[in-house]
Amino acid sequence: MITNTALEYKGDLYPSNIVSYTLEGDSVYFNTDNNVILKVTVLRDSLIRFRFTTKGYFSNDFSYAIDKTQLHGYNFLSITEEADYYQIVTSKIKCVIQKADMRKSIYDLAGNVLLEDELGFHWEESFEFGGNIVKMSKSSKDGECFYGLGDKATQMNLKGKRLENFATDQYAYQKDQEPLYKVVPFYIGLQNKQAYGIFFDNTFRTFFDFCHERRNVTSFWAEGGEMNYYFFYGPQMQDVVATYTDLTGKPELPPLWALGYHQCKWSYFPEHNVKEVTAKFRALKIPCDAIYLDIDYMDGFRCFTWNKEYFPDPKRMVAELGQDGFKTVVIIDPGIKVDKEYSIYKEALEKDYFCKRADGPYMKGKVWPGECNFPDYTNPEVREWWAGLFKELVADIGVKGVWNDMNEPAVMEVPNKTFPNDVRHDYDGNPCSHRKAHNIYGTQMARATYHGVKRFAYPKRPFVITRSAYAGAQRYTSSWTGDNVASWEHLWIANIQVQRMSISGMGFTGSDIGGFAEQPTGELYARWIQLGVFHPFCRTHSSGDHGDQEPWAFDEEVIDITRKFVNLRYQLLPYLYTIFYQYIEEGIPMLKPLVYFDQADIQTHYRNDEFVFGNQILVCPILEPNALGRRMYVPKGEWYNYWTNSRVKGGKEMWVDTHYDEIPVFVKAGAIIPKYPVQQYVGELEFDELTLDLYYKEGKEKSVVYEDAQDGYDYKKGRYSFLTFRLTGKTKELNVQLHKEGKYDTAYSKYKINLIGLPFKVTTIEIDNEKITFDSAALEKNSYLVVNKEFNILHLVGE
Structure with missing residues (x-):
């Protein structure tokens, strides 16, 4: 329990004693005698919002991060008043609020402390800008660990860091x-x-200190706005992450091709260069689904234009690329060139859509086209206008995806690299300065882009990628980790960044494979592609000024390794599509750091390198040159080495031998992994057989496979296929039960089941309780059997 001590720290201001409270629906308001109000809202039994104001009333409650379509509700809520404190109880947690100073403690129902205030809420008046610098400090126990915060280039566990x-x-x-x-x-x-979460929904510049300044204190603060945060109780990390992802929203399914391999460079031009690159992929039989056009495709870097010297007939080119299986993705930046002859500029000027300085003139800054004005994407009318601009690119020319860059927003030739603080924004009817709007500017641009691409791609699904994002951006867009470097250190960084983004709600993320700046060696590129194919977004991208970075820019061995791993990604597309479906349905991250996978095992708490891809594939990249093996931690349970099919018992660190054309990959015992045949692009082949790699386990394991038409919206009408395989293994028996949901009928009619690790010789096969004849010698030699997809129970008996 918090002790009542005098609170004095750095001249900050604090709540005084609580003088009254009122209960209104799901919210409790606490009032102090120095005009502070704390509003505690119970959204779910394990999700509580804390909102403070120091001015005696609350401003309009508005957030870009919260998904307003999500339903909230709780099972139980009570508030009681004791001599020194108030107590709020739900069916999951108990919150105690001290009368003397408004400090809070949160407990589980067994009385264990989950989180308690140190100084709690305090603030400092900002005389430079007005308003408050709002602060919150929490007590931290020895051994406490911290994860999340999205895109950070540091170790997985944030203990000791200030960010x-x-x-x-x-x-x-x-x-x-x-x-x-x-x-x-x-x-x-x-x-x-026990796991809990904190979401500090404040778009001003914010800071987090995880026991960096003071050993047992965690704090977060913002340069303006409200102290407004959500508390999530687990006790499992997966509960915290799922609830946070639900609160801030989930994307719709991408088209399956967006999960294929993508190729990008600054810049592919003119047309014959684009065609040479795409033809080379097909000639070398390296699968690829998307080719990107960077800023040089435009006329003088003017958005929504084409350089007719480089691309005389873009519609024809895009159609021809499409015939060869390539989807064209183009870049669009926020800076609109100041040019009275440029129709986009003229229209935005006439409609007053550009951001303005405090004194009235338009915000002007230099980016690629030279001097530019910038649309105010926080204005819904501007977003609607911006969405309409995609008609020509998407509906007429046939572009399949849009890539938003430079939307932090980035401005050249100024010390702070962005807009001045005094720029004004509409903020959806809540006018504010750039200090408040800066962090969500990129997300609102991506939101407007998404609605435009979706409108004109319909009935197909949209694909959008953004560089800058705020919490909740995952509803509209995928992302990548920005302008990284071709170095071994950056390969290590990329691995952690994508894991961290995955548990921070933004699952559809990847890095620039090979590094954007500088030139990778062939070995570094090979090791990066081996990691990148296990990231949800998979794209090679480079700055181009140091030479080429296509797979064939290196030697034959690197070409072969690239082909091998990109082939593997295309085989695993049904597995990847399934884990994406689980992400959007259940908020389950597609990549799971080991601590997420098994938080009860303290050995996982400081691991950085290993992660679980989906639910059943363990991946550990090689992060050093000249390495033919590495030490890694294999989590508890039984795992099969993907390359050798040898079985290992986890729960320990071990040395794993590997080769230049391999990285350590393990599959969970009992897993059934779906695979497609290798295709050069999604939809190239029709096939009559789905391969299922079945990894024997003594015991039980569940595996699922989600499929639909791979694009379009029929899946929302129930036209999907969701298969649940329940495996039960015994010493001399194997039983697989199949349950089917959904109205989609897959094109294939059979399953080819690869039996891996089966410890007995099969003597009897029963399908739906009927014995079938089979060639026992062939089965023993090949270790696979082919069955009709309509089966319900497969039963193998051995000796």
Whole structure:
């Protein structure tokens, strides 16, 4: 329990004693005699919002991060008053609020402390800008660990770190450099094997200190706005992450091709260069689904235009690329060139859609086209206009995806690399300065882009990618980790960044494979592609000024390794599509750091390198040159080495031998992994057989496979296929039960089941309780059997 001590720290201001409270529906208001109000809202039994104001009333309650379509509700809520404190109880947690100073403690129902205030809420008046610098400090126990915060170039466990959230164009950033492109003010605390989460929904520049300044104190603060945060109780990390992802929203399914391999460079032009690159992929039989056009495709870098010298007939070119299986993705930046002859500029000027300085003139800054004005994407009318601009690109020319860059927003030739603080924004009817709107500017641009691409791609699904993002951006867009560097250190950073983004609600993320700045060696590129194919978004991208970075820019061995791993990704597309479906349905991250996978095992709490891809594939990249093996931690349970099919018992660190054309990959015992045949692009082949790699286990394991038409919206009308395989293994028996949901009928009619690790010789096969004849010699030699997809129970008996 918090003790009542005098609170004096740095001249800050604090709540005084509580003089009254009122209960209104799901919210309790506490009032102090120095005009502070705390509003406690119970959204779910394990999700509580804390909102403070120091002025005696609350401003309009508005957030870009919260998904307003999500339903909330709780099972139980009571409030009681004691001599020194108030107590709020739900069916999951108990919150105690001290009368003397408004400090709070949160407990589980067994009385264990989950989180308690140190100084609690305090603030400092900002005489430079007006308003308050709002602060919150929490007590931290020894051994407590911290995770999340989105895109950070540091170790997985944030204990001992101080981090800053301010969307910044951070070209060629280094390890531990702050801040970066994205702002996700959400973290997960883990203490005594119980997890909780904090989401500080404040779009001003924010800071988090995880026991860096003071050993047992965690704090977060913002340069303006409200102290407004959500508390999530687990006790499992998966509960915290799922609830946070639900609160801030989930995307719709991407088209399956968006999960294929993508190729990008600054810049592919003119047309014959684009065609040479795409033809080379097909000639070398390296699958690829998307080719990107960077800023040079435009006329003088003017958005929504084409350089007719480089691309005389873009519609024809895009159609021809499409015939060969390539989807064209183009870049669009926020800067609109100041040019009275440029129709987009003229229209925005006439409609007063550009951001303005405090004194009235339009915000002007230099980016690629030279001097530019910038649309105010926080104005819904501007977003609607912006969405309409995509008609020609998407509906007429046939572009399949749009890539938003430079939207931190980035501005050249100014010390702060972005807009001045005095720029004004509409903020959806809540007018404010750029200090408040800066961190969500990129997300609102991506939101407008998404609605435009979706409108004109219909009945197909949209694909959008953004560099800058705030919490909740995952509803509209995928993302990548920005302008990284071709170095081994950056390969390590990329691995952690994508894991961290995945548990921070933004699942559809990847890195620039090979590094954007500088030139990778062939070995570094090979090791990066081996990691990148296990990231939800998979794209090679480079700055181009140091030479080429296509797979064939290196030697034959690297070409072969690239082909091998991209082939593997295309085989695993049904597995990847399934884990994406689970992400959007249940908020389950597609990549799971080991601590998420098994938080009860303290050995996982400081692991950085290993992660679980989906639910059943363990991946550990090779992060050093000249390495033919590495030490890694294999989590508890039984696992099969993917390359050798040898079985290992986890729960320990071990040395794993590997080769240049391999990285350590393990599959969970009992898993059934779906695979497609290798295709050069999604939809190239029709096939009559789905391969299922079945990894024997003594015991039980569940596996699922989600499929639909791979694009379009029929899946929302129930036209999907969701298969649940329940495997039960005994010493001389194997039983697989199949349950089917959904109205989609897959094109294939059979399953080819690869039996891996079967410890007995099969003597009897029963399908739906009927014995079938089979060639026992062939089965023993090939270790697979082919069955009709309509079966319900498969039963193997052996000797």
